[in-house]
Amino acid sequence: MDFPTFLIQLLNSVQYGLLLFMLAAGLTLIFGIMGVVNLAHGSFYMLGAYLAYWLSGYFGSLTLALLGGVVLAVLFGLALEWLLFCHFYQRDHLDQVLLTFGLIYIFEELRSMLWGDDVHGVPIPELLSASIPLTDNLSYPVYRLFMSGVCIALAVGLYLLISKTRLGMKIRAGAFNRDMAESLGINIKRIHAVVFALGVGLAAVAGIVAAPVSSVYPNMGSQVLIMCFVVVVIGGIGSVRGALISALLVGLVDTFGKVLLPSMAGMMVYMLMATVLLWKPEGLFKQ
Amino acid sequence: MTEVRLSARQLTKRFGGLAAVNDVSIDLWHNRIHAVIGPNGAGKSTLTNLLSGDLQPTSGSVTLGGQDITGWAPEAISRQGLGRSYQKTNIFLPFSVWDNVRLAAQSRDAQQPWSPLQWLQNATKSVAANDRSTRAIALSGLENRASAIAGTISHGEQRQLEVAMTLATEPQVLLLDEPLAGMGVAEAERMVALLLQLKKDHAMLLVEHDMDAVFTLADHLTVMVNGQVIASGTPAVVRADASVQAAYLGEEH
């Protein structure tokens, strides 16, 4: 493999990994803090993508679609949490699995009724549609760098939020000891709603930002969900740092796997997961 | 001295920078009760967990019946002849008292989960397991409550069940973590009588806060503070030890 090709694959790995991180971070936070497993997490990603399609058509601009989409997705997430999820924090994982599986069906059908079953494209904004030339015939799309940039910015923002703000401190306190946090006057219900909205928001942003590249199609949520689960299993549930490292690892293995061993491509990531599990059954950075 | 049944040397358990158990050595002899006392957070439960295999030591060793069991899984240590009761009642709440004990007793039948024979026999017909269960239930005085659901019996009876289950596996060494916890006067007296009876055939470790019971039962006493042993010897000697009086006994009275 020559250097430019290697560089392209590396950049693709990082971009895919960062995207997975957006989803895995939300999933792992929601599980780590509220103890809820959400199979419909991929649906929030899909929601973002479809909102990107719909709003960019409506506004004519991806930027406005991004802003509008995030707001709508977060509102939707808050409503869902208030209506349904907050009643399930104390329930069995089994109940949560089935409840969220039922939601997947509902969301898929609503999506079908609202936006149909066709594959849709979302145009890349003019400003970001250029490509950076690497060699005579290889170049790298600026938009993909933009995607990675957005994810990095959000990752940094998440880190600052959790470790440097009062809200972050309350979130960590709630995760560590719920009763203690409540007796200190922290409104746990609100914290839970915030964390849930954060998770939904991250997933939706990932969907919006990825839409021009991946297109918008039915079942896109389920596909990304399984990768997201693998990332969280490898990284360790509840660990955002673990999710980041694991997502980048998965991105690398998947991307280079497809290039170097195409016949085994789909299996490589699972083999990585199996290996990690043999060594550390609770993930690399168990909480 | 009678024979040593369990022996731990320089056991240490670190959690991050904190040593919950620090360089602790302890022996359990057949026909003797070795009590471990100390303030809350002294490391008594951690020590018990290290001996039973619920926790892995950071360093140190444990020998059971001459066999080095350091780092063994709890099930292996149990099969080697160790039985342990828990401070926080750790039973099978939805099952009846009899089924709780029977399941414990079943652990000493041949374990072959992959064998179709084991899939088709009737578990309630194992003579050996039934005999062990009957003996354990009789010893702990729960004959009248055998068919009651464990979740519905009183706290004191649950503590008795806790001990019955430990006895049903017919261990040589018993680790008893606060068996008297939460018991009324009559129940406690009954339990003390039972422990004295068990002493005849077992090597016993007793972690307890009830000082009257400790001084009635203990042949040997170890005092732990902050993860370390500050005194160890006969109750009379330990009672007189100045550092012990300062650290612990003074507060208790």
Place this chain on the structure above:
Amino acid sequence: MSTAKANLETLPRSVQVVLALALVVLIAFPIIGADFYTQMVTRMMILAIFAMSLDLLQGVTGLVSLGHAAYFGLAGYALAFLTPQGEAVSLWWTLPIAVLVSGLAALVIGFFVVRTHGIYFIMVTMAFAQMVFFLFFDNKVLGGSDGLYINFKPTASVMGITLFDLDNKVSMYYATLGAMVIVYVFLRRLLWSPFGRALAGIRVNEHRMRAMGFGTFGYKLSAFTLAGALAGLAGYLWGVQSGYINPELMGFHMSAHAIMMVILGGMGNFAGAIVGAFTFEYVLHVFKDLPQVGSVNLGKHWQLWMGLFIVLVIVFASRGVLGLIAQVKAGGKPHD
């Protein structure tokens, strides 16, 4: 992990009577029912076997697997690979091989997943099942996304005499009914065996089981493998009946449906799994068959009704049909 949901390990008299009556109805059914319904009930019985196999894992042992369908589909694929294009094969050796394939896959995957607990277990079972799904979906050699056809049903003959003709809908029905009854009786027996009691103990308090000397890893792995093998039996029968195997049969939707069936009927006693499978399939059938109302084809949106149904059952009746019965008998409250 779920502990208290399993109920009615000892079936009350009333339920036993109902089950006996249901068996009589099932035996008489093909004589009175039309061909289409015979096929539908056969499919329900196949799914009942699948659901019972999951109940062993979920209801009895407390292991929630989101990847159980992988073992269901693998046996179907085994039959598809063993059946040549132009002729039939014998039931007598293809069935054991298919079940063995499923069992072996469960043993291998189980070795990795059984060491995990709680939510991890759910996620890794799903992940490994998806791996198997993609293995078949992505490879044309294995049939790809189109799946494989089984052109000839297996033969069941001894020394030249055909014992039953699986091509005949009624024969297939009775063969399946027989299989379902045998599996049920076997699993009920297993529930009260030393193995079954140990599994129940693991569900309620695995920590104490280990402290008492049970090697719980070995027990869980055995349960996982046995459940996989039984799922394979169901998958084989599905392949025989439908003549067509595709990767969706191994997908996580199928696995989630199985979980739903077990919950719907009431976990931990195998009778609930049968009730749940029949109920779930029937409800699905009803939703898919909904008529056109005005300009809206209600049946086309069956996923929406199914999703709502699942959500409502979980919110209001998560102990299932038999759980409701137990509740009524005890006069207790809805949730554990």
